[in-house]
Amino acid sequence: MTIAPKHAAGSSGPADSRAVELQGVRIAFPMANGTAYEAVGETNLEVRDREFVAIVGPTGCGKSTLLNATAGLIKPAAGNVRIFGKAHTGINAHAGYLFQQDSLMPWKTAVDNVAIGLEVAGVARREALERAREWLSRVGLAAFADRYPHMLSGGQRKRVGLAQVLIRDPKIILMDEPFGPLDAQTRLIMGDLLLDLWTADQKAVMFVTHDLDEAIGLADRVIIMSAGPASRIIGDYTIPLARPRNMADIKSAPEFHEVHREIWNALKEEVLKGYKQAEKLS
Amino acid sequence: MNRAVLLTLQILVAVVTIALWHVATTTTLLGNPKTISFFFGEPILVAERIVSWVQEGSIWYHLGITLTEAALAFAIGSIGGVVIGFWFARRPLLAAVFDPYVKAANALPRVVLAPIFALWLGLGIWSKVALGVTLVFFIVFFNVYQGVKEVSPAVLSNARMLGMNGRQLLRHVYLPSALSWMFSSLHTSVGFAVVGAVVGEYLGSAAGLGYLIHEAESVFDVNGVFAGMVVLTFFVILVDWIVTLVENRLLVWRPKTSAI
Known part of the structure; x- marks a missing residue:
């Protein structure tokens, strides 16, 4: 592995239009036997302001790890995380994070x-509560404001989580398979809700998912990561589908299938590699 | 099962037990009633004793003393357990250093401390409070320690991403988590506070339910012993019922699990 380069390729345009830049980022975790497990190999990624980027890859490829590094929850072993052009350490105050788990x-x-x-x-x-109620009605939960999380369904909890993140008006939204635990119908509805909210107020989004349909339906760009360890970006596809979109209808568009086929061909190989890797480890 | 049927059956158990007790101590059906009532007392005499205590009003004084001791033991033990539990959970080194001593102190049967507390603090209420504190403290301490350690990493990361600083994390995440563990052990800790008070009184005091039972026992007044036990039982049931009410109020956010 080479030392991180000072500049990532293709870093052009005004500084403030780049919400997130990962420059030669590598992430490693210490293992019990004293060695380090390299989860993410040298990675360069740029997310522009107001851009919706989906990151897709096989299980265990370090997608979430990359988000955590962007969030400032973990420190990369090498490389820089730049947020709106500024080098960044500690918790990323510009970012809101919707987690996979409750x-x-x-x-x-x-x-x-x-x-x-x-x-x-x-x-x-008082003002905070007032605005929170507004946000809850925006995600369709006005009637559930006074319930505790255990009294809500999985989908409702995700809506609350979405409102919790968006009320702070973050410039960057990180989402780690946020709709992963939900059933298929609820996922579609949540996807549409997310699209509506994002259309109303466009932020830079990094959306990690293993669901390629979801990624293409939501995003401007789909990033493919290779199977771990030391996974890296192996594909970067612009999604040419027009907006506004609808998660259910978009799947019948011919462009959708074209893009889907192209990306799936690249991804399939990595998914198989990922399975082999998992077998070897177990 | 129907609620009314259940209640009837539950009452029936008490009625049958007392009836058997009464029959055994007044008739020759189950042996010599004199011998049996020497060992077990007689239900009517026990009831009469309780009524006379209530009429004299002396029982309220003793109950008040026991309640005061238990309440103080619970309050002091809980505050100590919360503070130390929190402190240890946030300072792993400290916890590691003191770990064997905490385990040793918790393993010690607390009754052996009663004479020492009586020596240090006299025969008044404080030696009983001290005994109760040593029991309550460890329950609360271990629960709070666990509560702080077991905060879900996702909740914690989320709270940090929402912009909480260290103090806010403490207030909005660690403390509620720790207190929920503490409240879930409320029945045990309140129970032990009462145990500490009564056992302390039993071993040396001039007032309280434990004293009452001990006094009766020392003159072979078995009816007095049983009367004291019955009053103590009702007292504990009442306290437990209040704890349940408090718990339901404080833990509304918890999913209801099967009732115990």
Whole structure:
């Protein structure tokens, strides 16, 4: 592995139009036997402001790890994470993060969970609660504001999570298979909700998923990562589908199938490699 | 099962038990009633004793003392357990260093400390409070420690991404998690606070339910012993019922699991 280059390829355009730049980022975890497991090999990625980028790859390819590095939750072993042109360490204050697992505070009601992001930023509690109720009605949960997370369905919890992230008006939204645990119908509905919200207020989005349909339906660009260890980006596809889109209808568009076939051909090989890798490890 | 039927059956168990007790101590059906009532007392005499205690009003004084001791033991033990539990959970080195001593102290049967506390703190309420504290503290301590350690990593990462600083994490994430563990052990810790008070009184005091039972026992007044036990039982049931109410109020956010 080479030392990280100072500049990633293709870093052109005004500095503030680049929401996220990963420059020669490598991520490794210490193992029990003293060696390091390299989860993500040298990676360069650029996400422009207002761009919706989906990251797809086989299981265990380090997609989430890449998001965590962008979020500032983990520190890359090498390379730079630049946020709006500035080198970044610590928690990324520009980013909102929707996690795969349930991450609402179970001891707070839905409205309190949504309001907390404003409250800790110093917004008065009354105003925070008012705006939280607004956001809950925007995600269709006005009637559920005073419920605790365990009284909500999986899809409803994700909606609360979405409102919790968006109320803080982050410039960058990181999503780690946010709809992974949901059933197929709910996923479609959540995808449409996300598209509506994103269309209304476009942010830079990094959306990790293993569902290629979902990735193509939502994103401007689809990034393919190779199977781990030391996974890296092996494909970068622009999605030419017109917006506004609808998750259910888009699958019948001929362009969708073309793009899907092209990306799947690249991805298939990596998925198989990923399975072999998993077999070897087990 | 129907609720009314269940309640009837439950009451029936008590009625049958007391009836058997009464028959055994007043008739020759199950042996010599004199011998049996020497060992087991007589239900009517036990009831009369309780009624006379209530009429005299002396029982309220003793109950009040026991309640005060238990409440103080619970409050002090809980506060200590929360503070130390939190501190240890956030300082792994400290926890590692003190780990064997905490385990040793918890393994020690606390009853042996009663004479020492009586020596240090006299025969008043504080020696009983101290005994209760040593029981309550460890339950709360271990639960709070666990509660802080077991905060879901996703919830924690999410809270950090929502912009919480260290103090806010403590208030909105660690503390609620720790307290939920503590509250879920409320029945045990409150129970032990009462045990500490009664056992302390039993081993040396001038007031309280434990004292009452001990006094009766020392003059072979078996009816007095049983009367004390019955009052103690009702007292504990009442306290447990209040704890359940408090728990339901404090843990509304928890999914209902099967009732115990």
